[in-house]
Amino acid sequence: MSAPLDSWRDTSTRTAIESYVSDVTGSGPAALPPEERIAVFDNDGTLWPEKPMPVQLDFTISRLGAMAEADPSLRDTQPWKAAYEKDHHWMGEAMVKHYHGDDADLHLLMAAVPKALAGLTVEEYARSAHQFVHDSHHPTLQRTYARCGFAPMVELLRYLEGHGFTTYIASGGDRDFMRPFAGELYGIPPERVIGSSQQVQYQEMEDGTDVLYKSEMDVFDDGPEKPVRIWSRIGRRPTVAGGNSNGDIPMLRFARAPGRAALRLLVLHDDAEREFDYTAGAEDALERARERDWTVVSMKDDWSRVFAEQ
């Protein structure tokens, strides 16, 4: 039983995917038993857009704004000030400065993220994240975030699962932000979502128990941390990995074990008309893809559609 790759054009990229899956599910030397068919995918920029800013950042800004709404003393301090005043320019400049090597404003923003969740229970955060992606529209794509999953990638997840693979998200984004919608958007349940995490603590009350967020980060799951978290969560080395940026290089390299065929996919954002066109932050990954046997996925050339119909 295998799902179709309807949104993939008949290109060498599609052939590379189908050949790999045919090889590892066949009886030849590349055959893999089902328990070793593990596929991991980055989220931001791989399964959904990451421009003009990561969706989680938009969520965080809305939480910071709500905090400043409730507590006037926060309104003179960045990043609450910008969030409260809906000063998208400050936020945008923080990202531009980051790309030019000045991380001061981005650090202010990142430091505020854990504070935006501290004291929430895991269930409260889940409800909040779920509601956000359903209620909020992407700034330019004319759809809610809940409708922003890349249709060809969702098809690829089902196609792999139909061939015995177990699929995981392995993202630099916050694990507990993604979990509440990963089932609906990607068909991936919470136990298969790997990502960055904030520290949580267990609390006992008279009538029950909770797990709540502390105000510190636990793990920032990017770059060399990705293989570490993948191992910690799965206990196996993947053989399929998909990403789109330099932070995915270790994960893509890790997917290749000695003597086993691997499929490494790198999503190239070259489609200004239907999504975005940029390579900033992906230069090293693209160079490595050219040198090695990685498969570059051109949104423009390889996908007949980017998003599902509304």
Added chain:
Amino acid sequence: MSAPLDSWRDTSTRTAIESYVSDVTGSGPAALPPEERIAVFDNDGTLWPEKPMPVQLDFTISRLGAMAEADPSLRDTQPWKAAYEKDHHWMGEAMVKHYHGDDADLHLLMAAVPKALAGLTVEEYARSAHQFVHDSHHPTLQRTYARCGFAPMVELLRYLEGHGFTTYIASGGDRDFMRPFAGELYGIPPERVIGSSQQVQYQEMEDGTDVLYKSEMDVFDDGPEKPVRIWSRIGRRPTVAGGNSNGDIPMLRFARAPGRAALRLLVLHDDAEREFDYTAGAEDALERARERDWTVVSMKDDWSRVFAEQ
């Protein structure tokens, strides 16, 4: 499709298990959708014996002995000295002192554990742990560790899975020590083994990549850390939890969500003839079980056999 509970006698304990499963899989008010049927079980003392010492401690001693064999300079320092000289008395006294409030020797031992793994790759440790449980005999039970799984608990895992539950190990023992044999002993794959962990790091070589152990602990997964690790790994609150000691109390409490029926099992070691008879370290849990609706599993009364035939 449901596996039988052949090794469970027809007692009120068995009835409690069957009634709970019948309730949550039925169409009444306690019904749970399959994705919320999550069952977590401690390992040492719950799925296999923990006396006269945890199996992992026996493994660690054998590794420390091998280290002292290779490096004579270690032979004058505890715990390598005791491991090298096969001084079981020192090890045993460390445990006795621990129960009397003197942890000095136990701390020496615990501090050596990460050093026993530092520099190994995750694959090397897996091979080593797998070989150990197959080659080493339990000191008194006349069987290898690989044959020490409690047969009724293995039946219970299959019974729950047959009713749509997803089963996990959630143990204070080392996650990567358990993973290599959890499939064979308990039918639980590595991605469903939660436990303590040592820090690992990703490493790139010219011809590949590895994940290796550092010399520090990451998480000691006991007591209030158990609900935290369960949430982190699964992203759901379990409704069935099984344990045997005070360190399992938070996990058992966490299994009860508001408005949802829960099954909490506490294995009581009261069978000196077939296994061991002790309550040390389980006093608080047993008291709580009496006060609340936890189900105490008497090895002596509720199990017709403890281990599978040789």
